[in-house]
Amino acid sequence: MLCEICGKSQATVHYTEIINNESSETHLCEDCARKKGAMLKPHFPLADLLSGLIDFNLPLTLEDKGRGKCPQCGLTYSDFKKIGRLGCGQCYDTFKESLAPLLKRVHGSNEHVGKSSALAGKAMQEATLQLRELQERLQKAIQREEFEEAARLRDRIREIEKKTRKSAASE
Amino acid sequence: MKLNDLVCQTSEWLKGTGPNSEMVMSSRVRLARNLTEIPFAHRARRDKQLAVMSLVRPAIESTKILKTSFFVDLSELNSLDRQFLLERHLISHELAEGKGVRGVVIGEREMVSIMVNEEDHLRIQCIQSGLQLMDAWRLIDRIESELDAKLKFAFSRNWGYLTACPTNAGTGMRASVMLHLPSLVLTKQIGKVLQAITKLGLVARGLYGEGTEPSGNYFQISNQVTLGQSEEEIIDNIERVIKQIIGHEENARKALLGKGKRQLEDRVFRAYGILKNVRVIDSNETINLLSALRLGVDLGLTKDVSRRTLNELFIITQPAHLQKLHGKTLTPGQRDMKRAELIREKLSGK
Numbered sequence: 040m041l042c043e044i045c046g047k048s049q050a051t052v053h054y055t056e057i058i059n060n061e062s063s064e065t066h067l068c069e070d071c072a073r074k075k076g077a078m079l080k081p082h083f084p085l086a087d088l089l090s091g092l093i094d095f096n097l098p099l100t101l102e103d104k105g106r107g108k109c110p111q112c113g114l115t116y117s118d119f120k121k122i123g124r125l126g127c128g129q130c131y132d133t134f135k136e137s138l139a140p141l142l143k144r145v146h147g148s149n150e151h152v153g154k155s156s157a158l159a160g161k162a163m164q165e166a167t168l169q170l171r172e173l174q175e176r177l178q179k180a181i182q183r184e185e186f187e188e189a190a191r192l193r194d195r196i197r198e199i200e201k202k203t204r205k206s207a208a209s210e
Numbered sequence: 211m212k213l214n215d216l217v218c219q220t221s222e223w224l225k226g227t228g229p230n231s232e233m234v235m236s237s238r239v240r241l242a243r244n245l246t247e248i249p250f251a252h253r254a255r256r257d258k259q260l261a262v263m264s265l266v267r268p269a270i271e272s273t274k275i276l277k278t279s280f281f282v283d284l285s286e287l288n289s290l291d292r293q294f295l296l297e298r299h300l301i302s303h304e305l306a307e308g309k310g311v312r313g314v315v316i317g318e319r320e321m322v323s324i325m326v327n328e329e330d331h332l333r334i335q336c337i338q339s340g341l342q343l344m345d346a347w348r349l350i351d352r353i354e355s356e357l358d359a360k361l362k363f364a365f366s367r368n369w370g371y372l373t374a375c376p377t378n379a380g381t382g383m384r385a386s387v388m389l390h391l392p393s394l395v396l397t398k399q400i401g402k403v404l405q406a407i408t409k410l411g412l413v414a415r416g417l418y419g420e421g422t423e424p425s426g427n428y429f430q431i432s433n434q435v436t437l438g439q440s441e442e443e444i445i446d447n448i449e450r451v452i453k454q455i456i457g458h459e460e461n462a463r464k465a466l467l468g469k470g471k472r473q474l475e476d477r478v479f480r481a482y483g484i485l486k487n488v489r490v491i492d493s494n495e496t497i498n499l500l501s502a503l504r505l506g507v508d509l510g511l512t513k514d515v516s517r518r519t520l521n522e523l524f525i526i527t528q529p530a531h532l533q534k535l536h537g538k539t540l541t542p543g544q545r546d547m548k549r550a551e552l553i554r555e556k557l558s559g560k
């Protein structure tokens with residue numbers, strides 16, 4: 040097969056692009072592929088995947104599930120699709136339904152396994168200690184038949200459990 | 211130390227030493243980090259950008275490794291100085307061309323630099339000479355841990371470090387190796403090699419990273435995936451692939467030395483001859499001739515020139531460096547003459 044740009048050299052680089060729902064295959068020689076890679080806008084991150092000439096189905100056409108705005112920075116999902124960048128850390132939580140499949144396609148995984156922020160570990164530890172203490176107090180309150188206090192403690196425990204579950208799931 | 215002092219300094223990564231330095235010019239690891247609760251630089255108002263700067267700078271400057279660093283405020287630099295830092299691989303295009311409050315902290319011998327308010331709040335990078343990715347990672351890991359104790363980074367249990375571009379989320383790490391592969395290019399095997407690389411989740415780029423064309427037979431190979439693999443796994447994977455590529459380049463060099471030795475010598479010594487005698491030369495021709503001469507040096511065909519000199523020439527013959535060395539702006543025509551002069555001078559060992 041000959042290169043689609045110069046029509047002279049043998050095409051050795053093949054890749055698939057998806058633009059507006061249409062997938063098209065491109066076959067280029069090494070020189071033209073390099074030139075094309077260089078012509079792509081250097082800082083558009085999804086184009087960056089292309090400049091790597093990876094045979095990759097770009098999730099540009101992903102259904103916009105995460106409607107609404109990020110409460111912290113005001114970014115919408117369609118803003119993100121336009122500029123290819125999120126606005127803040129909170130965006131990841133706001134658009135998690137759309138981002139989860141995207142991350143999976145880009146990285147082949149949805150699970151971070153590298154270095155962890157010490158802070159994230161510390162927050163988890165603190166919550167565990169706090170829960171333990173509250174549970175002890177709850178036991179004592181029940182023993183002493185202080186039901187009002189027990190109900191208050193139970194609510195606090197539930198609240199903390201909900202928070203740590205949420206943070207374990209997304210944040 | 212300040213920006214102008216860099217002009218007469220040779221960066222650590224240009225030494226031309228370290229493992230596999232006959233094919234590996236340098237190893238680089240960079241980490242992306244963002245502060246929690248503050249929008250990323252492109253979406254932050256000026257007051258927020260200033261807030262990032264004032265939180266981050268004291269934290270950086272109190273780390274052990276960066277105590278002796280100096281800070282360059284990009285918003286105060288003219289385009290020549292910005293280009294100069296870019297040519298030295300100390301900043302990215304994005305930071306050079308960006309707007310707003312932004313800067314770079316530069317460590318001793320330019321081994322570590324930290325960009326502030328680039329695409330992410332922090333871009334921490336370490337460059338070393340030769341194939342030393344794991345060393346570069348260890349150094350950067352230490353710095354990051356110190357910063358992590360002082361700053362609150364945006365981090366999620368599932369998706370790791372949260373970055374402006376989702377292609378960096380997770381470890382936020384890009385590890386890359388700059389390879390010189392003239393024999394694979396000469397024997398026309400490079401296409402196959404690059405194709406194989408992409409299948410292994412790696413990317414090949416040009417000298418200045420994203421979107422730049424390979425030139426002078428230099429290829430920058432880096433990881434694409436940042437989520438689902440640990441930093442060590444990512445580095446192991448790249449190093450394994452790099453060693454295979456090195457093996458292929460070695461075989462190609464042997465083959466050229468066998469069958470085509472005369473042609474190879476001719477190519478090397480023609481390049482050397484031109485470089486020693488040239489009067490007018492552009493940067494593209496310079497890079498290509500330096501590549502040919504370097505191959506000769508790496509194969510032991512000539513011992514007159516050191517790899518370090520070639521690496522240095524590689525950087526200082528670029529436009530902004532030439533102008534900084536002469537202390538004034540030069541037209542492209544003047545640069546081509548000054549470049550020729552500089553090359554002759556360096557190669558005659560004076």
Ligand SMILES: [Zn+2]
Binds near residue numbers: 042044068071072
């Ligand atoms: Zn072509």
Ligand SMILES: [Zn+2]
Binds near residue numbers: 109110111112125126
């Ligand atoms: Zn946001």
